Amino acid sequence: MFLLMGTGSLFADTPAAGTPAADTGSEWLGVGYYVLLFLLVCVIVAVIGKILKIYELTLKMQGKKGINWNNFIGYICLVFLVAGLYGAYWSFTVQGQQILPEPASSHGVLIDQMFWTTTAITTFVFIITQILLFGFLFKYRGSEKRKAYYYPHNNTIEKIWTIVPAIVLTVLVVFGFFLWRQITNTTEVKGDINIDVTAHQFAWELRYPGADGKLGTTDYQTYYTQSNNLAVSSKDKNSYDDLRADTLVLPVGKSIRLNIHAQDVIHSVFMPHFRLQMNAVPGLPTFFKFTPTITTADMRNRLDDPGFNYLLYCNKICGGGHYNMQKVVMVVTPAEYRVWLSHQKPYVNDLIRKEWKLADAGNKAGAAENKIALNN
Ligand SMILES: [Cu+2]
Numbered sequence: 435m436f437l438l439m440g441t442g443s444l445f446a447d448t449p450a451a452g453t454p455a456a457d458t459g460s461e462w463l464g465v466g467y468y469v470l471l472f473l474l475v476c477v478i479v480a481v482i483g484k485i486l487k488i489y490e491l492t493l494k495m496q497g498k499k500g501i502n503w504n505n506f507i508g509y510i511c512l513v514f515l516v517a518g519l520y521g522a523y524w525s526f527t528v529q530g531q532q533i534l535p536e537p538a539s540s541h542g543v544l545i546d547q548m549f550w551t552t553t554a555i556t557t558f559v560f561i562i563t564q565i566l567l568f569g570f571l572f573k574y575r576g577s578e579k580r581k582a583y584y585y586p587h588n589n590t591i592e593k594i595w596t597i598v599p600a601i602v603l604t605v606l607v608v609f610g611f612f613l614w615r616q617i618t619n620t621t622e623v624k625g626d627i628n629i630d631v632t633a634h635q636f637a638w639e640l641r642y643p644g645a646d647g648k649l650g651t652t653d654y655q656t657y658y659t660q661s662n663n664l665a666v667s668s669k670d671k672n673s674y675d676d677l678r679a680d681t682l683v684l685p686v687g688k689s690i691r692l693n694i695h696a697q698d699v700i701h702s703v704f705m706p707h708f709r710l711q712m713n714a715v716p717g718l719p720t721f722f723k724f725t726p727t728i729t730t731a732d733m734r735n736r737l738d739d740p741g742f743n744y745l746l747y748c749n750k751i752c753g754g755g756h757y758n759m760q761k762v763v764m765v766v767t768p769a770e771y772r773v774w775l776s777h778q779k780p781y782v783n784d785l786i787r788k789e790w791k792l793a794d795a796g797n798k799a800g801a802a803e804n805k806i807a808l809n810n
Contacts, residue, residue, distance in 0.1 A: 489501070548613055638761050641678060650670040689723060690726065
């Protein structure tokens, strides 16, 4: 129990997500503290064991019966059962306070339903099996009045404890499979807001479509430069009015389609408040469609926390700066969204236009050379 309480304070000391650990020295001090605590507990257990051994020897010297170790272990099992169940209850109630707030997307409600159904079923099974396990250890502890009954095999109970969990787990997995299909099996419809989310070590780049509502295509082999780091192509007129943004701003109640890319290693778009996660894989564009349902202002009110922000994290350990790979997500009213969008900088600036000209000229020259080479 003492150890469990200790873990609690460890959690409380963890810096809030996103805050870079300012002082790594204190973390190691914490680890050292728990190692010492563990060694101390080992020493105490060893000392108690020795004391009991001496006590037993003195009893025997006096001609009395020694300690009944079967009873001793039986009662320890009971203590373990009660302490363990209390620990589970404690972690539910105390750690449970730190759970995510209500889902801020329409599909998130379904994910939470599945999560709580799974938790309820597994918790029920956990409690029953622990009571049976430790209860039986106590009830049938070694005794001189009882002789052990040799009972090597029973097909009926083997079948029950194989088939029942198999059915329950299959139902849970199939339920999850169909839910995931329902969430991801979406077709693009007119009116979806397409936003490009591109990951690289160690940042997210955001590109919004301009007035035409369409994102221009990209071409890494021809157009990638430091300023045009999303390799937006000059060939696609849709890209001329695209916008670069620093915050992922989303209008509430509108269907959003995140087009997800990675430029180096695998990253993962993780927006826990929306119950949303999708890998960002180099060379394999992915997407996630969802509808945010609670504005940031509304969520701040509901949580009574004026500093609250939705966040977009990277959820694949992608390198040394992984911990810092996050963006603020703001869910606003559609009117606020339009105002915000009108203030974003165009992606294509004068420098990119110049680079486009150079790249296109280089391409033409290259193509002409190829032609000559082929003709000869
Ligand atoms: Cu990453």
